[in-house]
Amino acid sequence: MLLALQSLTKTFVGMKALDEVDFELASGEVHALLGENGAGKSTLIKCLTGVYRRDAGSILLDGRDISPDSTSRAQALGIGTVYQEVNLLPNLTVAQNLTFGHEPRRFGIISPRAQRRRAAQMLEGYGLDIDLDRDLGSYSVAVQQLVAIARAVELSGRVLILDEPTASLDDREVQMLFAVVRRLRDRGLGIIFVSHFLDQVYALCDRITVLRNGCRIVTERSDSLDRVRLIEHMLGRELAAQEESEKRHRRSAPLAGEPLLSFAGVGRRGFVEPFDLEVQRGEVIGMSGLLGSGRTETAELMFGIRRMHSGTVSDAEGDLRLNNPRDAIAAGFGFAPEDRKTDGIIADLSIRDNIVLAMQARRGWLRRVPRAEQKRLAADYIERLDIRTSGPEKAVGELSGGNQQKVVLARWLAMNPRFLVLDEPTRGIDVGAHAEILQLVRELTARGMAVLVISSELDELIAVSDRVIVLRDRRQVARLSGSDITLENVVHAIAASDEHREVSA
Amino acid sequence: MRNPRLYPLLATIAIFIIAYAICYLQFPYILSTRVAGNLLTDNAYLGIVAVGMTIVILSGGIDLSVGSVIAFSGVFIAVMLRDSGLHPLAVFALLLVITTAFGAAMGWLIYRLAMPAFIVTLAGMFLVRGVAYMMSIDSIPIDHPFFTSLQRVYWLMPGKGRLTLIGVVMLLAFVVGHIIAHRTRFGANVFALGGGEQTARLMGSRVGRTTVMIYAFSGLMAGLGGIVFALYTGSGYPLATVGTELTAIATVVIGGTLLTGGAGYVFGTLFGVLTMGLIQTYIVFDGTLSSWWTRIAIGVLLLAFIVLQKGLLRLTTARSAA
Numbered sequence A: 001m002l003l004a005l006q007s008l009t010k011t012f013v014g015m016k017a018l019d020e021v022d023f024e025l026a027s028g029e030v031h032a033l034l035g036e037n038g039a040g041k042s043t044l045i046k047c048l049t050g051v052y053r054r055d056a057g058s059i060l061l062d063g064r065d066i067s068p069d070s071t072s073r074a075q076a077l078g079i080g081t082v083y084q085e086v087n088l089l090p091n092l093t094v095a096q097n098l099t100f101g102h103e104p105r106r107f108g109i110i111s112p113r114a115q116r117r118r119a120a121q122m123l124e125g126y127g128l129d130i131d132l133d134r135d136l137g138s139y140s141v142a143v144q145q146l147v148a149i150a151r152a153v154e155l156s157g158r159v160l161i162l163d164e165p166t167a168s169l170d171d172r173e174v175q176m177l178f179a180v181v182r183r184l185r186d187r188g189l190g191i192i193f194v195s196h197f198l199d200q201v202y203a204l205c206d207r208i209t210v211l212r213n214g215c216r217i218v219t220e221r222s223d224s225l226d227r228v229r230l231i232e233h234m235l236g237r238e239l240a241a242q243e244e245s246e247k248r249h250r251r252s253a254p255l256a257g258e259p260l261l262s263f264a265g266v267g268r269r270g271f272v273e274p275f276d277l278e279v280q281r282g283e284v285i286g287m288s289g290l291l292g293s294g295r296t297e298t299a300e301l302m303f304g305i306r307r308m309h310s311g312t313v314s315d316a317e318g319d320l321r322l323n324n325p326r327d328a329i330a331a332g333f334g335f336a337p338e339d340r341k342t343d344g345i346i347a348d349l350s351i352r353d354n355i356v357l358a359m360q361a362r363r364g365w366l367r368r369v370p371r372a373e374q375k376r377l378a379a380d381y382i383e384r385l386d387i388r389t390s391g392p393e394k395a396v397g398e399l400s401g402g403n404q405q406k407v408v409l410a411r412w413l414a415m416n417p418r419f420l421v422l423d424e425p426t427r428g429i430d431v432g433a434h435a436e437i438l439q440l441v442r443e444l445t446a447r448g449m450a451v452l453v454i455s456s457e458l459d460e461l462i463a464v465s466d467r468v469i470v471l472r473d474r475r476q477v478a479r480l481s482g483s484d485i486t487l488e489n490v491v492h493a494i495a496a497s498d499e500h501r502e503v504s505a
Numbered sequence B: 001m002r003n004p005r006l007y008p009l010l011a012t013i014a015i016f017i018i019a020y021a022i023c024y025l026q027f028p029y030i031l032s033t034r035v036a037g038n039l040l041t042d043n044a045y046l047g048i049v050a051v052g053m054t055i056v057i058l059s060g061g062i063d064l065s066v067g068s069v070i071a072f073s074g075v076f077i078a079v080m081l082r083d084s085g086l087h088p089l090a091v092f093a094l095l096l097v098i099t100t101a102f103g104a105a106m107g108w109l110i111y112r113l114a115m116p117a118f119i120v121t122l123a124g125m126f127l128v129r130g131v132a133y134m135m136s137i138d139s140i141p142i143d144h145p146f147f148t149s150l151q152r153v154y155w156l157m158p159g160k161g162r163l164t165l166i167g168v169v170m171l172l173a174f175v176v177g178h179i180i181a182h183r184t185r186f187g188a189n190v191f192a193l194g195g196g197e198q199t200a201r202l203m204g205s206r207v208g209r210t211t212v213m214i215y216a217f218s219g220l221m222a223g224l225g226g227i228v229f230a231l232y233t234g235s236g237y238p239l240a241t242v243g244t245e246l247t248a249i250a251t252v253v254i255g256g257t258l259l260t261g262g263a264g265y266v267f268g269t270l271f272g273v274l275t276m277g278l279i280q281t282y283i284v285f286d287g288t289l290s291s292w293w294t295r296i297a298i299g300v301l302l303l304a305f306i307v308l309q310k311g312l313l314r315l316t317t318a319r320s321a322a
Ligand SMILES: Nc1ncnc2c1ncn2[C@@H]1O[C@H](COP(=O)(O)OP(=O)(O)OP(=O)(O)O)[C@@H](O)[C@H]1O
Pocket: A012, A013, A017, A035, A036, A037, A038, A039, A040, A041, A042, A043, A044, A084, A388, A389, A397, A398, A399, A400, A401, A402, A403, A428, A430
């Protein structure tokens, strides 16, 4: 066995994050580590790579006991890791990030030329064409993620650990990553892969280990573990009831009457082509398209993060000015951004504080949200979004990655806006909580809120939306509603080649 | 388009050149090797300390003890040369060991206790100033034949300007500082720490060791600055260089280094020091202006730089998002 963890135990104040977990990784296998948000996946990885000190248990690499007490030690042992919450250092150049700790030197002096050459080699095969001398922070999250992966791959002589590496990658990039991983596997490395995308898990992994509440539930070959049983292992309950509630929802037509909002000719040069959109009270609009098709950009325009160059936005009362997010919030808009890792978490504040933050900002700091109300809200959302925590006063930084995202989501839901944009609301969130979030969206719309959901997960989008808008190349290419909303139609619209595009913009 | 990370450095150099040009228009004599030589000599101790400060600030820290360390160094040298009979070079070596160890100890405390550098080095500042007082309350003149001969070493530049030993030491300090910050693994760790301690740790940086080394280096530079200051003034005085730490911080910021750490260039600080020296020279040349104008000018420059950096930050993030 390449790597073996034996009865690994880790306790954080007052809670067991890992409880006597056994885990084995063979060389030449890709081993998925799955579980709900807060199950202990990231904690296991951090104990293994010396970020956390384990309380008990042993780690064997090639049968020898190892006890890495720092990440540099783990790297020296040939364990390369992409952590969930972290990309790299935005203030270093791409080349510096890639070679950090292993810079080619002569007499102790780094040679920038050799460094650049080395970095260029490391990036081969990822299809990235970027300037190695620029700050990493000036590139998109996806590029940063790929750079982080390239670095970890280089450092992994024996074991490569990927903790949700695909969250911000598009399909093409995911395929590229898979090719790299398969190559490493064939070279005899052991790879640990954490993800909430079960399709990816089945496409890539040889074995699956499921964690629940810090305990190992099962380890099985992925071809003998079917999806339903897998999810049942993760959730620890039967799936039937849930699937039913999934089907139950589809409403009749959206509430008719005056549109809540109308966007007319809204666009920004070189960014989003002008589009018209009427938003009805209580409807869910789904927005679909490939990464880079302009989905997030459209949302940013609607929320005033970017100024529009053309067009008007109006409601029943008249025109709205949306020059910045503050205007948008004042107009009753809400926006939960895609990149919740960096936008929006205040790690040192409690869950309760993070949830009431935006609400408090809107009311002004003189009119405090009453303490009792804060507590009620926090308790409510912890329950409804199933945020795994020991209590509402826990610092958000101490939650698992997926649970942090739920907190950001809760903040915007608590604002109770009349028009809410959710950009990839279920990314990084486990399958169990997916359904709960969709359920919540439906409840909100039943009370009259209009919601725009951007999602790459088409099944979900189709299940929740009353209307679907498809974007390609920064323009709207199709609108589907009612019974036209099928997986086939949406995929077709996304992929359709330019000749027969049905322009509705 | 040039790399945006160079903008603050370019701005610093541009400001220095413009300032020099303005001075030159009024007092053409300013463009002479004599003035240039004096600029280096007069600001040598400040420049050396600022090299250490640049590294500290790049890592996201601060070192408030350096002014006190300079004063301590002067008193230490004066007392040792008067009372012990050791050779000045031995005294210098001993002093550098002491100040480096002192810096290392502060670094260790900052890391171990997870205390803000501000607090720890503030305590260090009072402590060292107190020790200097205990060694002597008065100014002690230094006269040792070897020491005074060092004070008189200079190279004559064309145009009769004098490039003094201490001026050369400062320039060397900048060269060494540049290599350390930008061309060694230690330097990479410094930048990493300035970019984010948690991230640096996950990338495999040894944060504790780096922190100790950063403050040790600053202590070493402060000790060296103290030697240079003693050579410059020829005495040791416990009340000397009060507030020099703040001047050093100002030169680092005017030199284009981000006060919150993670971005900047050591050579930027050289231009920060020279700009500050130039303003002082201008005021001396003018003769009617009060020396307080130096401080006002520095205040204005500091503000301008902070605004510039905010603007740049916004510019680059806006571009990368587009
Ligand atoms: N630094 C910490 N301090 C206190 N508790 C922590 C800390 N880190 C994690 N925990 C707790 O340990 C549990 C396991 O968290 P972990 O991050 O391992 O979950 P995960 O399986 O990676 O979930 P996700 O899918 O959301 O990333 C969570 O309940 C979390 O609140």
